[in-house]
Amino acid sequence: MMRLPVFRYLAPKSSAEAVRMLSTEGPTAAVVAGGTDLYPNMKRRQVSVRTLVSLRRLAALRGAQAGPDGAWRIGAGTSLMALERDRRLAAERPALHAAVKSISTPVLRTMGTIGGNVLLDTRCNYYDQNFEWRRAVNHCLKCTGDTCWTAPGSDRCWAVNSSDSVPVLIAMGAVARLEGPAGVREVPVESLYRDDGIAWLTKAKDELLTELVLPPPDGWRSHYGKLRRRGTFDFPVLGVATALRLDGDRVAEARIVLNGVGSAPLRAKEAEAFVVGKRVDAETAKQAGELAFKPAKPLDNTDFENAWRKKMVKVYVRDGLLAAARA
Amino acid sequence: MTEPARESASPAKKKARAPRKAKAPARPRKVTTTLRVNGEDHEVAFLPHKTLLEVLREDLGLTGTKHGCELGECGTCTVVVDGEPMLSCLLLAVECDGREITTVEGLSTAQGPHPLQRAFADLNAAQCGYCTPGFLCASKALLDRDPSPSRDTIREELAGNLCRCTGYGKIYEAVERAAAVMRGEPVPPVPGIDPASPTGEVARGC
Ligand SMILES: Cc1cc2nc3c(=O)[nH]c(=O)nc-3n(C[C@H](O)[C@H](O)[C@H](O)COP(=O)(O)OP(=O)(O)OC[C@H]3O[C@@H](n4cnc5c(N)ncnc54)[C@H](O)[C@@H]3O)c2cc1C
Ligand code: FES
Ligand code: FES
Numbered sequence: 001m002m003r004l005p006v007f008r009y010l011a012p013k014s015s016a017e018a019v020r021m022l023s024t025e026g027p028t029a030a031v032v033a034g035g036t037d038l039y040p041n042m043k044r045r046q047v048s049v050r051t052l053v054s055l056r057r058l059a060a061l062r063g064a065q066a067g068p069d070g071a072w073r074i075g076a077g078t079s080l081m082a083l084e085r086d087r088r089l090a091a092e093r094p095a096l097h098a099a100v101k102s103i104s105t106p107v108l109r110t111m112g113t114i115g116g117n118v119l120l121d122t123r124c125n126y127y128d129q130n131f132e133w134r135r136a137v138n139h140c141l142k143c144t145g146d147t148c149w150t151a152p153g154s155d156r157c158w159a160v161n162s163s164d165s166v167p168v169l170i171a172m173g174a175v176a177r178l179e180g181p182a183g184v185r186e187v188p189v190e191s192l193y194r195d196d197g198i199a200w201l202t203k204a205k206d207e208l209l210t211e212l213v214l215p216p217p218d219g220w221r222s223h224y225g226k227l228r229r230r231g232t233f234d235f236p237v238l239g240v241a242t243a244l245r246l247d248g249d250r251v252a253e254a255r256i257v258l259n260g261v262g263s264a265p266l267r268a269k270e271a272e273a274f275v276v277g278k279r280v281d282a283e284t285a286k287q288a289g290e291l292a293f294k295p296a297k298p299l300d301n302t303d304f305e306n307a308w309r310k311k312m313v314k315v316y317v318r319d320g321l322l323a324a325a326r327a
Numbered sequence: 328m329t330e331p332a333r334e335s336a337s338p339a340k341k342k343a344r345a346p347r348k349a350k351a352p353a354r355p356r357k358v359t360t361t362l363r364v365n366g367e368d369h370e371v372a373f374l375p376h377k378t379l380l381e382v383l384r385e386d387l388g389l390t391g392t393k394h395g396c397e398l399g400e401c402g403t404c405t406v407v408v409d410g411e412p413m414l415s416c417l418l419l420a421v422e423c424d425g426r427e428i429t430t431v432e433g434l435s436t437a438q439g440p441h442p443l444q445r446a447f448a449d450l451n452a453a454q455c456g457y458c459t460p461g462f463l464c465a466s467k468a469l470l471d472r473d474p475s476p477s478r479d480t481i482r483e484e485l486a487g488n489l490c491r492c493t494g495y496g497k498i499y500e501a502v503e504r505a506a507a508v509m510r511g512e513p514v515p516p517v518p519g520i521d522p523a524s525p526t527g528e529v530a531r532g533c
Binding site: 001007040 | 416
């Protein structure tokens with residue numbers, strides 16, 4: 001059996017109590033929401049957790065509401081399935097809805113939360129293995145070793161941010177509400193990430209993600225495209241969110257966010273600048289795809305051959321821009 | 328540090344070398360909880376790091392729920408919790424108090440097998456059968472929510488359950504057949520299966 005290691009189990013009744021527990025327990029305490037990312041990692045002994053702080057009793061963290069202006073407040077503890085079944089979300093935020101629906105499997109979406117998805121551990125073929133496998137290759141940099149087996153000449157970890165909701169949330173300009181010992185702060189979801197496979201979050205360990213706030217749509221339209229081997233289970237090998245704000249038939253503003261190609265989600269800024277002021281036709285979309293291709297640097301640490309994955313950036317950005325313009 | 332702390336290089340070795348009499352505060356203590364499984368309350372004591380899968384199989388002797396990957400990647404451990412399918416390998420038993428748990432053992436009644444069990448047997452929707460309890464539980468949750476799912480809905484809703492033998496066609500057919508039975512509709516007879524027999528077996532003379 002793949003058993004969980006022994007830990008102390010705590011179930012706080014308020015977010016303030018949860019934060020207090022995280023601060024007192026120190027770095028070996030971890031929050032658990034749905035556990036669909038954390039428990040497999042604990043079972044494979046990738047992370048060591050001495051105290052588990054469960055969000056189970058924090059009903060205030062669950063639920064999603066739209067305001068009259070079309071802004072959304074989504075509790076971090078809302079299950080992915082609750083969002084999938086939310087008809088209003090499907091109608092008003094189809095790209096986020098599609099991204100959520102593409103995550104893992106229905107039963108995992110019933111258990112997993114949007115907050116856990118935003119804070120998902122980075123992934124790598126050399127890291128997401130059981131303990132014996134990792135010992136056989138003498139461990140990797142992300143987990144007690146001293147070599148990144150993806151890029152042995154490099155001094156950093158290249159594990160990949162593989163969350164499906166993150167690119168769409170960034171493209172929509174979403175804000176994360178964090179509650180820590182020093183109080184509450186709101187930061188753009190985009191600034192939660194660092195291009196480092198080991199320290200991939202800017203959030204402090206004792207900060208709780210309580211809510212995601214989507215600003216009013218304000219004319220923005222978006223799309224999410226996901227590349228993976230199977231139509232279910234698999235993490236994105238490439239996830240592309242495209243968002244456009246049109247002025248007449250021309251682009252006033254654009255956001256193009258790639259995931260699965262680096263330790264942090266990547267803004268394709270050159271491609272974004274290129275489409276501004278233009279009509280999104282086949283040729284513009286194709287050229288934007290070429291521009292987004294350049295900064296994407298997938299390495300050989302997920303599924304598929306990395307050169308092909310990089311090539312797919314062109315296709316997904318092109319198609320995503322056309323789809324967003326039609327949305 | 329923003330990420331969970333790294334596991335030490337060889338916890339297995341460390342654990343093996345650790346003295347048997349661990350310091351008192353470090354020793355894990357069992358929790359006693361009442362779990363409601365298949366309509367019955369069970370008072371059970373277990374260590375808080377045990378999954379529902381482990382408690383069902385090891386403490387309650389309900390071995391119908393199977394363990395496969397134990398990482399969320401196969402679905403064979405699926406049970407129904409409060410009407411929703413859940414992976415018992417990724418659910419702490421300690422978080423299941425006060426919840427209604429149904430395992431494959433709870434599907435049949437005194438009247439006989441559940442229509443899903445009957446349809447799976449009649450249509451040979453199982454070969455090795457290892458995935459079957461998970462499929463049955465996921466299908467039960469689906470049919471309780473949606474009595475007339477389309478083939479596409481069935482395919483989507485069961486997309487978290489892997490079968491390495493059947494190729495899925497028979498499983499989808501069996502779910503459709505069970506759905507029809509549960510709606511009270513007649514279903515075509517299956518050659519060699521006696522619809523009057525509670526188990527479907529054809530009585531043979533000797
Ligand atoms: C087989 C399989 C396939 C999967 N496929 C996909 C996929 O296709 N796409 C995808 O994006 N993900 C996928 N996942 C990963 C995972 O299921 C989802 O990302 C899910 O949304 C995680 O949510 P959770 O509530 O289960 O997170 P948990 O496991 O509970 O937590 C994940 C991390 O976030 C932290 N955390 C959670 N909530 C909070 C909070 N409120 N405040 C502070 N910290 C918090 C935890 O400490 C932990 O480090 C897959 C997982 C499995 C097992
Ligand atoms: S054993 Fe639970 S999903 Fe495979
Ligand atoms: S019948 Fe063998 S795995 Fe499904």
